[in-house]
Amino acid sequence: MREVTIILVLLFSSSLVAAFCPLDKIHRVGHCSYRIVCINTISDINLDSECQGSSNYNVQVDVILQNASDTFHVGADPELFTMITTLSIHGNWPRTELSFLDNMYRLRNLHIINNNIQQIFNSPFQNLVSVENIDLSYNRISNIEDLFQFETRPFKMHSISLAHNSIVEIPGYAFEELSSLVELDLSYNYIRELREEPFSNLTNLQVLRLNNNKIKDLNGALHNLLNLRHLYLRSNEIQKFDMGTINTINHLETFDLSKNLIETIDPTLFPRHWKHLSNNSICRIMLSDNHIAHIPNASIEVFERFRRNSNKPIYVFTKLDLSNNSITNIEYNAFSLMQIISIDLSNNRLTDFIVNADDLIYVRYLNLSSNYLNRLYYESFSSMHNLQNFDLSHNYMEYFPDQSLSNTHSLKYVNITYNDILELHSLRITFHPEGGYLDLSNNGLSSLIIPENEAIGLKELALNSNNISDAYLIRLTDQHNLTRLDMSNNFIVELDESSLQLPEKLDYLDISFNDIYRIAPSAFIRLNNLQTLRLSHNQLKVIDHGVFRGLSILMNLDLSFNEIGQLDSKVFMDLKMLSLLSLRNNGLNILDNDGWLSRKQDLTVYLDDNNLSCTWLAKALTDFNRGYSRMHPSVLKPVLTGNSIQGIPCKQEVQNLEYPSAKYMTDERLLIINQNILEAVQEQTSLLRKFMWHSILQDAERKTALNVVQFA
Template sequence: MFNIQVLLLSLLLLKLFRRYHSTTMYFECTAGSCISDDTWSEQEMIRAEAEEEVSVRGDCSQFSSACSVMSLAARQINCVNSLEGTWLFLSCIITAAMGSWFLILLQSFLLFLLSVLLHSNPSLAYALKNCTISYSHNRTEVWVECIHRFLTAIPDDIPHNAISLDLKSNQILRINRRELSGLSELRYLNLNENKISRIEDGAFADLVQLRNLDVDLNNLTSVTDNMFQGLSKLVHLSLYLNQITSISPLAFQPLISLQRLILRFNNLYQISHIAPVFRLPKLYELDLAQNNFTSFQSDDLPVNASNLRTLNLNTNQLRKFSLTRDVFPHLESFHLPECSGDFEWGISNKTFLRSVKHLYLSETTVSFEIYSMMLQSVDSVEYLSLAFMKTLLNEGLVNIACQRPALTTLSLSYNFVGSINETLLQRCSGVTDLDLAANVLTELPEVSFRSMKQLRRLALNQNRLTRVPLAIRGLSTLEILKLSDNFIPELGCSDFQALTGLRELYLNHNRIGILRGCVFQDLNDLKILHIGHNAINIFDDTFKVSLQNLQVLNLHSNDFNKLSKGDFGNLSSLRYLDVESDTFYVASDGVFEGLDNLQTLSVSPSSYREGLFTGLCHLENLMVHQRSDQSSIVSEQNDEPPFSSLPFLKRLMIKNYNKYLCEISKSLLRGLHSLELFSAQQLFIEAPHPDTFTNTPHLKNLQIIQSNLEGLKPELFRPIPNLQGLDLSRNQLRCLDFLTQANLSAVRWMTLSHNELTVINETVFQFLPALTYLDLSGNPFTCDCSNTGFIQWVKNNKQTQVVNAYQYVCSFPLSKQGTKLLDFDIQSCWMDVGFLCFISSSCLVVLTLLSSFIYHFLRWQLVYAFHLFLAFLYDSRRRRKGVPHHYDAFISYNVHDEAWVFSQMLPVLEGEQGWRLCLHHRDFQPGKPIIENITDAIYGSRKTICVISRRYLQSEWCSREIQMASFRLFDEQKDVLILLFLEEIPTRQLSPYYRMRKLVKRRTYLSWPQAGRHTGVFWQNVQRALETGDTPTETSDLLTGPAGH
C-alpha cells in the first residue's frame, strides 16, 4: 500500500512539473544541472561546462548546488535504474520551483521515500551467490560455473538465459523439479561428482533446449519413466559410474534426438532391461562397459534393426555373445568384453557384422580358437586393437588378424612385449599404422618390420629403448615416427638413414645430450620435430645444413647455454620454435636471422635487446621467459627498444622467474604497432612509465601480474582506447581512482584479485561503461560504512558481474574479520535514531509548507506572464510606429569566435552577398543599456543569426540574446531565427532554449563543421536562409541543416 502511495505522489509531482515546464526558471536550471539517468556517467564533465551558464541567476546557482547534493546522494544509493533516475529528476524540478529556504528538507524527504521504495522492491542481482558467469566474447551466451562450491542444492539465482550450467564436484543429494524450472535456454548441464541419489520425475521438463546432460559419479540406483521428460532435443546423456540396477521401460522414450548414451560402470546385469534403448531412432553410440552383463543375445533385443554405430561391451564378464538376426547393420565400432573361459561366440551369418571397421579386444581367458572365430567374423575391420594379450600374440594371433583384407591399423599397446621377432608381424604387409606404445621393448632387430613395406606410422613411445632401433632403417614409406619417453642417450648419423618420407619425428623425454649435424641429413621432408625435455647442450651444425622444410621445432627444456648466430640458418620454412629452458642461456644478436616465416617463438635468454630478434619480420607470438638474476641483465635493455624489429607481433608475454626486478624502460614496446596482447608477470619494480603503451594503439588485452604498481597513473592507459581485457592481479594496488581518467571505455573484463584494496569507491565503475566481468577476490576488504556504496552496487547493478562476490571475506575491522562482505548490514549506516527523528520532523515541515509550495509555484507563472505582457506592449508600440528594419540580420556571437566572424562570415555576407549586418561592437549605441541595445538590434533586423559554439553556450549575454530572439520567434510566429553551429555539439549539451527551438520550427539550422571543404555551398545556404520569407516551415534536422542542403 505504501508503494502505491509513493507512486501516486510521484505522479502528482510529475503533473506539476509538466505544468511548470514553460517557465524560464525551468529552462535555465535544467540546462545547468539536471541530467537524465541515461547520461549519468558523464554528469561530472557536463556539470563543469554548464555551471557557468547556470550562474546567470542566483536561483539557478542554488539549484545547481542542490542537484549536486542529489548526485552525491544518488551515488551513495547507487541510482542506476530508471525509477531512481525519475525520482532524482523530480527532486531537481521541485527544488527549482521552490525557494532555497526549504531545499534540504524536501530533498531529504524524497531520498527517504526513494530508499524505502527501493528496499521494498529488490531487483535481481547480477552477482551470483554461489556461482560465476564465465566471461564470454558473445554476450548472449551465459555460461554459469558452480564447481567445488559445497552446494547441497541447485542455487535459485541461476539466470534464466543461461545456456550452460556446471555443478560439478558439489554435495547435491537430489534434484527437485522446481530447482531447474525456467531454464528454458539451457543447453549443457553438468551434474558430475555429486551425491545425487534421486531425480524427481519431470525435473528436467523445462529444459526444452538441453543438448548435453552429464550425471556421472553419483548415487543413482534407478532410472524412472518420467525422469527425462521434456528432453526431446537431448543429444548426449552420460550416467557413468552410478549404481544403476534398473531402467524403466519408458525411461528413454522422450529422448527422440539422443545420439550418445553412456551407461558404463553401473550394476546393470540384463540386456533386456535396456532393450528399449535400441529403439531410439538417432542413437549412434552406446557405452555399456564395466557392468555385470553375462550374456548379449539378439533375441533379447527389439525386432527392428538398430542404427547404432558404436557399441562398447568392454569389461563385462560375458559368457555368451549371439547374433541370430541382423540387428546391427550399421555398426562400425565394436568393443568386445572380457570373456570367461567357457565363453560362447555365435554369429549365424558373418554378414551381420559387415560394417564393423574398428574392433577392440582386450585381456581375456578365451582360447585361441575363439579369438580366431571372432576375427574371421569381421572381414571389413580396418582398425584392430589387441591389448593385454601377450600370450595370444606369441601364439600367432597377430598373423591371423593381419589376414583381414581391409586391416590397415594395428594397435598392440599394453601387451608387455619385450622384443619383436621376424615372424610376429610377418603377415602384416598391408598394415600402414602400427602402435607398439606402452610396452617394455628394449630392442628391435633389423628384421622386425621387414615385411611391412607400406608402413606410414610407427609408435614406439613409452618403452625402454636405449637406442634408435635398427628395424626402422630403410622404411622409406614411414611418415610419422614416435620414439618419445624412452632412454635413448644419443643419436647416430645412420639412425634415420633412408627415411626420406618422414614428416613427423618425436624424440622428446629421452636422454639425448648431443645433436650431430649428420643425424637428420636424409630427412628432407621433415616438418615436425619434437626433441624437448632432453639434455642437449650442443647443436653442432644440425640446423645449418638440413631440415630446410621443417615447420615445427620443439627444443623445450634442454641444457644448452648458448645460441649463436646461424644455428638455425637453414630453417627458412620454420613457423614454430620453442627454445625455452629451465635455465637461462646467452643468445647472440641475429641468432634467429633467416627464420623469415617464423610465427611463434618461445625463448629464455639471459637478456633481451633489439639485436636479438632481428630477421623475424613475420613473428606474431613471442614468449620471453626471464630466468637470469639481476646481474645478468644487460644495461642495453633499459636504453633501447628490444622488440622494435617485430612490426607484426600480436602477442607478447614476458615472465620473470626470479626475485630480482629491474627498472623497465618506457621504450620497451616501441615499434609494436600491431600488438594485441601484452602479458608481464613479475616484471615491473614500479608502475610503468605513462608513455609505455604509446606505440601499441591496437592493444586489446593487458596483463600485468605480480608487480609493484603503487602509484599507477591514468595516463598509462590513455593511448590504448581499444583495450577489452585488463588483469592487474597481485600488484599491491590500494586504490582504483586511476580508472576514472584512464579512458577504458571498451574494457569488458577486469581482474584485480589479490591486491590491497580495502575500500572501493563504486563511482569508478561508471567510467567503465562496457565492463561485464570483474574479479576482486583475495582483497582485504573493510566491512564498515565506507564500503556501503560498493556493496549496494555489487548487489544491484545489472551489467557487471562481480565474480564470487558473495564469497568475499572481511579483513577489517577485527570484530568483522572472517565474515562475508555482502552480509554487512548497510542500513545500519543511515537508519539510526537521529535519522528517524530527522525524517519525522521533515514530514511535518513538508505538510506545513504545502501552502508555501503553491505560492512559489504560481509566483513564477505570474512573473513570466508579467514579462510577457511588457514584451507585448513593447512590440505593439514598435508596430504602431512602423519602425522599419535597419539591418538584414543581427549577428549574435561570443567574443572568442570573433576571429571567425571577421575572417569568414563578414567578407562573404557583407562583401560578396551585400547583406547589411548588425554587430554589437560596431553598431550598438554607446551609453545605452545593453539589454536595450540587444532588443533594438533583434527587432531592428529581419533575422537573427546565432553563431553557436561551446563558449557561446557558457556566456551570460549570449544566453540573453538567444532568449530574446526566441521570444520574438514565439511572439511573431515568423522565421526570424537562424542557428549556425560553429562546432559539433552533442545534443545533451544544448540548452533547453535550443531544444525548444527544434520542437517549434525545424528550419535554417546550419553546421560549419559538416560543410568541410564545400564552404561555397554553405554560404549559399546562409544566403537562401536570409532570402526566405517569414512563413514557418517544418523541414530539417538540428545540426545538419535544411533538407537537401
C-alpha cells in the same frame, strides 16, 4: 480429407498400478518410426493401423525398458513384440534364458548392458533372423559356448560386444555361425589363451578388440582373419610377436600392441602392413609402454619380395608410436620402407638420434621428449621438409638445434622446454607460412636477440620460467610477425621506456609472476597494438600517470595480486578501449573512480579480495546501475559470507566513533538499506536541482514580463 496421424496410445489398466509406458516417454521421430521408454514391462501399445505389419513402410520401434525382470513378457501381447526393432533393457538378471526374444523376429539391435548377468541358458538368439547388433557388455558372463547358435544363419549380423565381462576361455565353435560378423569386442575380460578355431570362420571380420585381457600368445588365432583392418591388443601380457603371429594379415590399418611385455621387434613385420592397402592409407602401429630396448634395421629382403608381387606402387603412410619404452639404440635404416608421417619416441633412453634422413621425408610429427639428448645431427633432419610439430622437451640440450632444423620450412610448433639452454646465438629456422610457435620456457636464458633474417615466420614465443632479470636484454624488434610473447615467471624488477625492445605488431604480452616494483611512464609507448597486458603477481605498489601511454587499443589489463593500496582511475585515461581490468588481491583501500565518469563504453573491474569500503562500493554500483558511470564493479568469484554487496566483498566502516567497541555491520540487509538510502539521496538531489532550475526560469519570466510592462 481427414489428416492421418500416427499416434502411439498407452492404455491404462483398470487397476491403480502406474502406466507402463507413459505418454510423455513416447516420441514419434518419423513416419512409422517411434522411440519409447517403458517401465517394468511393455504392454498396451497400439500402433496406427497402417504401420502394423506393414511391408510398405520401414517400421522402426525403438524401446528402452527399465527396471524389468526377465519374465516381463509373460501375459503380454506377443504381436506387440514382433514390431520391436531396437530393444535396450535394464534390470538385474543373474541367471536368465532371455525367453522374451522368441517372437522378436524383426529385432535388429539388442542392448542388454549392465544387467548383472552371470549365465545365459540355452540359445536365446536362435530365432533372431534379422538381428544385426548384439551388445551384452558390462555384465558378468563367463560361458559363451552355446550362446550364439541359430536356427538360420544370421547373414545380417554386423557386431557383437562382450566387453567388460568375466570370460576366461573362448570355446572352439563359439562364433562358428557368424561369418558375416564385421566387429567383435572381447575387451576387458580375463582371456588368457587364444586358439585358431574360435576365429576360423570370421573371414569378414574387420575390427577385433582383445585389449585389456591376460593374453600371452596369439597362437595363430588370427590366421584366417583375411579382412581384418583394426586389431587392438593393448594391455595384455604378450611377450613377442613375429611374422608367423599374424601370418595372413597383410593390411592392418590399426595395430595396437601397446602396454604389453614385448622386448624385441621383428623387422619383417612392418612391411606386411602395406600390402592390399589403397593409396594414401594411414597405418597406425602402436607399441608404446613395452620393454623394447632396440629398433633394428628394416627387412629390405621382405619388402622387395612384397614389392615384386605388387602390381602398383605403394603409397601407404605410417604413424608409429614407440613411446614409454627403454630404447637406447635405433639402427640407421630402422624406419625404411614405412613412409612414416608421425613418430613418437618420447620417454625412452636415447642419447642420440642418427637415422637415414630419406626415411623421414614425410614426417610431420616427431616427438623426442624425455630422453637423454644433448645434440641433434643435421644428417638426420636434412630431408624433413614436411616437419610441422617437433617436441624436444625434457632433454639435455645446451643450445638450440638451429642447424639441424635449417631445411625445415613447415614448422608450426617447436617445443624445447626443460632443457639446459643458457644462451642462443642464432635461430636459423623458417616457420610455416601461417606462423609458428616456439616454446623456450624452463631453460636458463637471461638474454635473447633474434635478428630479422632468423626465426622467419615466428608468431608466438614463450620465454617463461627462465633467468631474465633485465627485459632490455630480450630484443625482438626485428621479428615483425611476432604477436604473442610470454615472459612470465622470470626475475624482471623494473620497466622503463627503453626496457621493452619488442615489435610493434605485438598484441599479447605476459610479464606476470616477476618481481616488478616500478613501471616508469611511457614504458609501453612502442606497443601501440597491444590488446592484452598481464602484470599480475608482481610487487607493484604505485601506478604512475603516463605508464600506459600509447596503449590506445588495449582491451584487457591484469594488475591482480600486487600491493596497490591506493589507485587513481586517471592513470588509465590513455586506455580508451579498456573493457576488462583485474585489480584482484591487491589490498586496495582507496579507488578514485572519477576518471571513469566520462567513459563511452563499459569497463568491468574485478575487485576480489580487497579492502574497499561498502559505502564506496554501494555508490559505485548505484552510479553504474543508473547510468552515471560506465565502470562496473564485479568479482570472478562472488562471496557468500562476510560483508558484501551483490557478492562483491567490502569493508564496513565503524558507525559510532564515540564508542570504539562498536562493531562493523555484518548483515548484508543493512548494506542494501545503506545503498537504498544513497539512491534516495541522489534522487532527492536530482529533484531539488530540477526544482531550483524551474524556480530560476519562473523568476526570469516574471522579470521579463515586468520589464515589458514598464517599457509599455
